[in-house]
Amino acid sequence: MAVIKGDGIGVDVTDATLAIVDAAKNKVGGFSLDYQFIQAGAAYYQQTGQDIEEGGEQVAGEADAIFLGAIGLPSVRYPDGTEISPHLRLRDRFQLYAGVRPVRAFPNGPKRLSDTRANDIDMVILRESTEGLFYTAAVHNRCPVESDHEVQDVMSITRDTTEKLHDFAFKLAEKRKHRGKKGVVTCVDKANVFKSMAFFRKIFDERHANYSHTEVNYNYVDAQALDFIRRPWDFDVLVTENIFGDILSDLAGGLVGGMGMAACGEIGDNHGLFQPAHGSAPDIMGQDKANPLAAILSGALMLDYLADKSANTQLADAALLIESAVYDCFSDNTIRPMEFGGDMGTKAVTDTLLERISR
Structure with a gap:
């Protein structure tokens, strides 16, 4: 599995997602995940003049799935003034024609x-x-x-x-x-x-x-x-x-709450890329304020995709476990993201879900 953390809160929400995915994997069992990290994004472009590391697109293409945190920084642009966007090139290269956008109301959510x-x-x-x-x-x-x-x-x-x-x-x-x-x-x-x-x-x-x-x-x-x-x-x-x-x-x-809940999958005949639909929000990067739920639900989408791709139902069980944990934590009001006026940042939301999954 290829992982691009990207820019801004992409780093924060990717770390949260991988922790949740690993917890679901350990709880359900029956499959393993090997992460291949790829450097890409606006910060990487600012440092190197490249928007993705050499060979990164090939590594992404060889992976069973690609997870992306977020890409883009307001002050960093290509010479023509457009945003740094290697993920759009991946979408085109791998013909990810099916953009899957789930929209679900959660109890006690906005x-x-x-x-x-x-x-x-x-x-x-x-x-x-x-x-x-x-x-x-x-x-x-x-x-x-x-x-x-x-x-x-x-x-x-x-x-x-x-x-x-x-x-x-x-x-x-x-x-x-x-x-x-x-x-x-x-x-x-x-x-x-x-x-x-x-x-x-x-x-x-x-x-x-x-x-x-x-x-x-x-x-x-x-x-x-x-x-x-x-x-x-x-x-x-x-x-x-x-x-x-x-x-x-x-x-x-x-x-149902805005972009903080907006999971996304980009799926083609042979490849799938999964990411939260929100931006990189660099103004709150590393401040424990980002809502990781869009990314975490994208991680569940990714597991479900891998289940279909591999015919391994335990991957689908792990996806359902994550979705159910999010729903149940909203239902009993143990998840209260700052984005929605609550008192819980990235770490608290993630830790709450980890505890729920363990049960």
């Missing part, structure tokens, strides 16, 4: 909606991560027109990637239904306006034929944003294009 049904929010936003408007513009810089009078960006949707994305969504829904969730897939697009989105929905319908027992819904992206405020508890798995998923996952995350 609630932005007064309706008691908001306690039942439990969904996954599946964001395509290697094409679409966001990626083709920001990473591949595909601008057909660029002048001082007009700039255009490209929305690129390909059949091969979209077929794999929709298959991933249907399989994820099946897996969640087996675990007692709704097992319903909602296609989120703007097919009434954009040809690319009509193509996205067309492929969704084609792939659904292979999973005809799975219930499906459709929503335009603007209506979906409204429904995240009106009735977010009704959704289970939502599959969407890159920039739509970027916006909707932040909105949905805000309903």
Whole structure:
């Protein structure tokens, strides 16, 4: 397993995550983990002029999974002024097309909606991560027109990637239904306006034929944003294009506590990268103030991915143990992160979870 701690609180939350993952491994047994640490990020770039150590990408590619803390520092940029982002290159190199963003309400956690049904929010936003408007513009810089009078960006949707994305969504829904969730897939697009989105929905319908027992819904992206405020508890798995998923996952995350709870997996055919969705927050690095839960829940996602990859159910048991420990500690109010106005920093949250897992 490759580990990139990165910058800022990435170091703090990665250390917390590895401690929790190791505790779950020791409790469940039946598997081992070998960590290969890779230096990368803005601080490393500032020191060496490279954003990842020599051979680092190859080491990451040879690992069964990649865990990333956070990358970026406000004062450190590439010569063109853009942020240091080797993780985006890893996403492109390994074609990590399925951005998995779980959104779950925890007892006694922050609630932005007064309706008691908001306690039942439990969904996954599946964001395509290697094409679409966001990626083709920001990473591949595909601008057909660029002048001082007009700039255009490209929305690129390909059949091969979209077929794999929709298959991933249907399989994820099946897996969640087996675990007692709704097992319903909602296609989120703007097919009434954009040809690319009509193509996205067309492929969704084609792939659904292979999973005809799975219930499906459709929503335009603007209506979906409204429904995240009106009735977010009704959704289970939502599959969407890159920039739509970027916006909707932040909105949905805000309903259940914000980025401090936002776990993330980036999964392709042969590789998986897992990271908290929040930034590096260098202003609180090393001050024992960071909420490690987004990273810890990303670690659980990683174990679940490794379980599927290896067919080792004990890895899945370890993932469930971590998720259950977080849920139970919120339920009995023994976790109170500073981010949410509580009195517990990184170490206290981690120690509380370690104690719960040991029991």
